[in-house]
Amino acid sequence: MSKILVIEDEAAIRRVLVKILSEESDSYQVQESEDGVKGLELLKKEDFDLVLCDIKMPKMDGVEVLESVKKIKPEIPFIMISGHGDLDTAVNTMRLGAFDYISKPPDLNRLLTTVRNALDRKELVVENKILKKKVSKNYEMIGDSSEINTIKDIIEKVAPTDARVLITGSNGTGKELVAHWLHQKSPRSSSPFIEVNCAAIPSELIESELFGHVKGAFTSAVKDRAGKFEAANKGTIFLDEIGDMSLSAQAKVLRVLQENKLSRVGSDKDIKVDVRVFAATNKDLKKEIADGNFREDLYHRLAVILIKVPALNDRRNDIPLLINHFAKKIAQEQGTALKTFSDKAIELLKGYDWTGNIRELRNVVERLIILGGKEVSEEDVKLFASK
Secondary structure (H helix, E strand, C coil), X not given: CEEEEEECCCHHHHHHHHHHXXXXXXXXXXXXXXXXXXXXXXXXXXXXXXXXXXXXXXXXXXXXXXXXXXXXXXXXXXXXXXXXXXXXXXHHHHHCCCCEEEECCCCHHHHXXXXXXXXXXXXXXXXXXXXXXXXXXXXXXXXXXXXXXXXXXXXXXXXXXXXXXEEECCCCCCHHHHHHHHHHCCCCCCCCEEEEEHHHCCCCXXXXXXXXXXXXXXXXXXXXXXXXXXXXXXXXXEEECHHHCCHHHHHHHHHHHHHCEECCECCCCCEECCCEEEEEEXXXXXXXXXXXXXXXXXXXXXXXXXXXXXXXXXXXHHHHHHHHHHHHHHHHHHCCCCCEECHHHHHHHHCCCCCCHHXXXXXXXXXXHHHCCCEECHHHHHHHCCC
C-alpha cells in the first residue's frame, strides 16, 4: 500500500486529485491537506511514499514545504503542482530535490505516469538503502587491536577525500574490506563500486576488461563494450592484485590517472571519466619495480595513501572477536542455532600459525561448527582444526 499526501489549497483541484488517485489503484492510500503548515505537520508525524504539493499556498508555500521535508525525510519524492505563472519556480524546485511537476489543470495520463514513476523511484531508493546496509554488514572490519584501530582512523581521515589509496598485505588479510569501507564512508558511496581482480583476468584480456573495446577490435569483439573504468564513472574502482597487471595495461591506467580519460581497445576516441582509484596487492611493489615488472610512475600515482593490513598472526587479540563474529554469521547463513566456543578452544586457536589469515580462520570456524559439539571444545579444535 502506497501512502500519498496531496497538499493543495484549492478545494476543487484537491478533490479531483484525490479522486483520480483513489480510483486509479486499490494500493494507493490518499490523504489530503489544505495548506502547507498542516501538510508539514502530517509529514513529520507519518511516513508517506509520495507527496503532491501545490507551489502557491497561504501560510507556507510548496517550496518551503519541500525544503523542510528534504532535511528530515529526503527519500520522499515530491511532485509539485504549478499554475501557469509558477512554471519557472516549478523547474527550480527540481534543483531542490523535487521529482517532477505537473501543471494545472492536471492532465490525467501525465499525472498517473508521473505518480507511478515517482513511486517506483522511491521503492528503488529504499531497496538501495537496504542493500547498502547488507553490504555494510558483509564488509565489517572486526577487531579492536591497535593495528586495526589505526587503519580505522586512517579510513575516517582519507575516505571523505578523493585521494588514491594503495592497500598492501598478505592474501586473506582483508584488503578488500578496507577498500569497501573507504568507499562506503566517501561522498561517492551512492555511486558505483567496481571491483577488478587483476590476477584473475588473462593478460591479453585485461585491457579490454578495464577500458572496453569497439566492435572488430579483435576476433571475439562482436559489439562495442564499455570497460570497468566507464562503469565506475562518478564512483570508485578497486584494482585488486594490481601487481599482476601487464605493463601495457599499467601504461593505460597511468594515462587515466593523469588525464582522467581513456580510449577503448581499437578506438582512438577519448572518453572522459571521473573515477576514484583504490588498488591492492600482496606483492612488494618496490621489488617489482626493481625487477622491471611494475612502473615506478604508476606506483607513485597510486600510493598517495598507503595502508598496510596486518597479518592475523600480528593481531592475535582480535581472534576471539573474529571467532564470535564468524559463528554468528555462519549460524544466520545456515539457519542453525548459534554455537559457542569454550575459553580453552579459543586460547588454542589464538596460538595457531594463521598463514591463510582471516580467510583461513573463517574456514576453520565453519568446520568446527559443523563437526564440533554443542559448545566447541578444546578437543574439537585438536581433532578438526589441526594444522
